[in-house]
Amino acid sequence: MVTGARVATVALVAALVAAPAFLPPFYVYLLALILVMGLLATSLNLVLGYGGLYQFHHAVFYGIGAYVLAIGITRLGWPAWWGFLVGPVAAALAGFVIGFFCVRLVRLYFGMLQLSLGSFVWIVALRWYPVTGGDNGIHGIPLPPNLLGLQNAYYTILAVVGGCLVVLWAIVRSPFGLLLQAIRDNPQRCQVVGVDVRAHQLAAIVIAAFFAGIAGVLYVVLERSVFPNMLFWVLSLEILVMCLLGGWFTFPGPLVGAALIVTLRTLVGRHTEYWTLVLGVLLIFLIFFMPEGVVGSIGEWLARQRPQPLKRPVPARDTHG
Amino acid sequence: MDPSAVLGQLLVGLSRAMILFIVSAGLSLVLGVLRVPNIFHGSLYMIGAFVAWTVAEVLRDRAAGLWVALLVAPAITATVGLVVERTLLSRLYHREHLMLILFTFGVMLILNDLVKLAWGPTYRSLVPPPELQGSTLVLGVALPRFHLVLFVAGPVVAAALWWFAHRTRVGKIARAAAVDREMVAVLGIDVSRVFALAFVVGCFLAGLGGALVAPTTSITLGMDHALLIESFLIVIIGGLGNLWGALAGSLLFGVTQSVGLLIWPQFAVAFPYALTVAILLVRPAGLLRSVW
Numbered sequence: 001m002v003t004g005a006r007v008a009t010v011a012l013v014a015a016l017v018a019a020p021a022f023l024p025p026f027y028v029y030l031l032a033l034i035l036v037m038g039l040l041a042t043s044l045n046l047v048l049g050y051g052g053l054y055q056f057h058h059a060v061f062y063g064i065g066a067y068v069l070a071i072g073i074t075r076l077g078w079p080a081w082w083g084f085l086v087g088p089v090a091a092a093l094a095g096f097v098i099g100f101f102c103v104r105l106v107r108l109y110f111g112m113l114q115l116s117l118g119s120f121v122w123i124v125a126l127r128w129y130p131v132t133g134g135d136n137g138i139h140g141i142p143l144p145p146n147l148l149g150l151q152n153a154y155y156t157i158l159a160v161v162g163g164c165l166v167v168l169w170a171i172v173r174s175p176f177g178l179l180l181q182a183i184r185d186n187p188q189r190c191q192v193v194g195v196d197v198r199a200h201q202l203a204a205i206v207i208a209a210f211f212a213g214i215a216g217v218l219y220v221v222l223e224r225s226v227f228p229n230m231l232f233w234v235l236s237l238e239i240l241v242m243c244l245l246g247g248w249f250t251f252p253g254p255l256v257g258a259a260l261i262v263t264l265r266t267l268v269g270r271h272t273e274y275w276t277l278v279l280g281v282l283l284i285f286l287i288f289f290m291p292e293g294v295v296g297s298i299g300e301w302l303a304r305q306r307p308q309p310l311k312r313p314v315p316a317r318d319t320h321g
Numbered sequence: 322m323d324p325s326a327v328l329g330q331l332l333v334g335l336s337r338a339m340i341l342f343i344v345s346a347g348l349s350l351v352l353g354v355l356r357v358p359n360i361f362h363g364s365l366y367m368i369g370a371f372v373a374w375t376v377a378e379v380l381r382d383r384a385a386g387l388w389v390a391l392l393v394a395p396a397i398t399a400t401v402g403l404v405v406e407r408t409l410l411s412r413l414y415h416r417e418h419l420m421l422i423l424f425t426f427g428v429m430l431i432l433n434d435l436v437k438l439a440w441g442p443t444y445r446s447l448v449p450p451p452e453l454q455g456s457t458l459v460l461g462v463a464l465p466r467f468h469l470v471l472f473v474a475g476p477v478v479a480a481a482l483w484w485f486a487h488r489t490r491v492g493k494i495a496r497a498a499a500v501d502r503e504m505v506a507v508l509g510i511d512v513s514r515v516f517a518l519a520f521v522v523g524c525f526l527a528g529l530g531g532a533l534v535a536p537t538t539s540i541t542l543g544m545d546h547a548l549l550i551e552s553f554l555i556v557i558i559g560g561l562g563n564l565w566g567a568l569a570g571s572l573l574f575g576v577t578q579s580v581g582l583l584i585w586p587q588f589a590v591a592f593p594y595a596l597t598v599a600i601l602l603v604r605p606a607g608l609l610r611s612v613w
Binding site for chain 1: 352356358360409412413416417418419420422423424426427428429430431433434435437438546550553554556557561587588590591594597598601602605606
């Protein structure tokens with residue numbers, strides 16, 4: 001890591017730890033939401049940016065993590081800590097099942113099949129009233145007292161998200177993470193030198209699903225409710241936009257994207273109900289004028305003279321399937 | 322189980338399959354030629370339904386209202402497609418694939434909010450003209466008379482697409498461009514125009530599907546989501562970009578769903594998903610050959 005980036009990280013962490021002492025509750029809530037969405041977008045970026053997989057329905061794993069916790073506590077009488085453990089594991093399991101089918105296919109096929117299989121999970125959440133609460137979801141989930149209150153929730157989320165980001169950073173830098181990027185850039189060559197491409201992609205999906213599940217249970221800590229829109233495909237595409245906006249060839253990109261989108265949605269939402277119209281215009285603007293995202297553009301501007309640490313993945317307009 | 326109930330359910334499934342085919346054939350055409358899964362395809366279907374409703378309302382006293390609506394709605398969605406393609410999408414063809422997909426997502430977000438602005442969140446329903454109201458006995462089963470229109474429209478669209486792809490010059494070029502666009506361009510053909518045409522035809526079919534579904538269902542915001550996902554499943558089942566695959570996929574899909582309604586009504590929508598998984602386990606690239 002560059003020294004400047006290290007200093008910035010330390011300063012950011014210090015600011016986040018100190019924030020509740022200075023900010024009014026609404027902004028603390030907003031920060032907590034940004035952290036949760038940031039973790040979700042970063043976990044997506046592990047497979048999308050680093051793995052080059054068209055993970056079109058990542059929100060499913062986020063929703064599963066949250067729903068399993070909510071159902072465990074309210075319907076099955078689990079102790080809360082057990083739910084916090086099982087939620088992300090269930091998400092990882094779902095990642096394995098969905099990924100198992102998807103990695104047999106490439107690119108677009110992969111993305112469309114994932115969108116379809118994920119929508120199936122959404123339908124189950126929407127229709128299975130006795131268990132999932134149907135389109136109402138589950139509200140007022142009882143949590144242990146040391147998680148109640150905005151302050152406690154905020155610090156829990158900050159600590160867990162911080163820990164997860166360190167682990168994700170380590171994964172990206174590990175031999176596994178590097179191999180994942182190699183597969184993204186040239187799957188054929190990796191196959192030829194004896195790498196099991198599908199197994200690595202599947203492992204990446206399971207890991208990403210696990211962290212999405214953690215983001216899901218953290219959302220429950222913040223909101224104490226779950227609802228079907230948490231695993232609706234529009235949210236999946238929205239976190240994809242977060243990665244794009246921040247820059248998906250960088251590690252902090254998705255965090256920045258999440259911060260911008262969540263803030264913007266809150267601001268725009270105050271004035272109009274047509275938030276998605278604004279998001280659509282923003283997205284098209286980004287595609288045309290800022291395809292590297294905010295962090296990518298800044299990074300490119302900073303490093304125009306020296307080689308980029310993370311190259312853009314295969315531009316791959318796949319003309320041959 | 323009562324056999325006539327089963328037959329009736331199958332016929333309803335088949336008429337649903339006709340709508341699904343018309344919409345997913347458009348999606349499949351765009352996928353095959355441009356290789357873009359058009360995420361706003363569902364929005365165009367919804368716009369088609371709303372426009373058909375408006376036209377039918379305006380021409381309420383004329384007998385031909387619905388028929389005019391069936392022409393106007395697809396014409397409008399085709400125009401939307403043409404404008405989007407020529408002004409924006411065509412400038413992205415050289416870009417990464419993911420960007421094109423996200424672009425269509427952005428257009429979907431905009432179109433859906435525009436529909437909300439124009440028509441609002443209330444439910445609408447389109448009453449078919451008197452000659453198409455009531456029901457007819459088909460094989461001893463009472464079927465809503467309008468469904469007969471669907472049974473005619475589906476095969477007509479299939480035949481017209483086949484004729485377009487195999488008997489017209491531009492259709493042949495489009496098929497060639499789907500296989501190897503560089504080679505087609507080398508031959509001195511403006512591939513971009515072929516793309517535009519395929520895209521417009523695809524958008525036309527989305528609007529036609531929406532207009533045709535309008536008299537059979539309640540027209541509302543959100544009707545696009547389910548249909549888009551269903552069309553995705555159908556083209557995956559059938560093989561991306563393959564017209565006959567879309568037809569086979571639609572038929573299987575419609576029938577599976579209606580069988581599901583008989584067996585487990587609450588989760589009838591889940592049956593086609595199970596079918597998709599089963600098919601992909603056996604044939605990972607879909608039933609028929611993908612054009613890619």
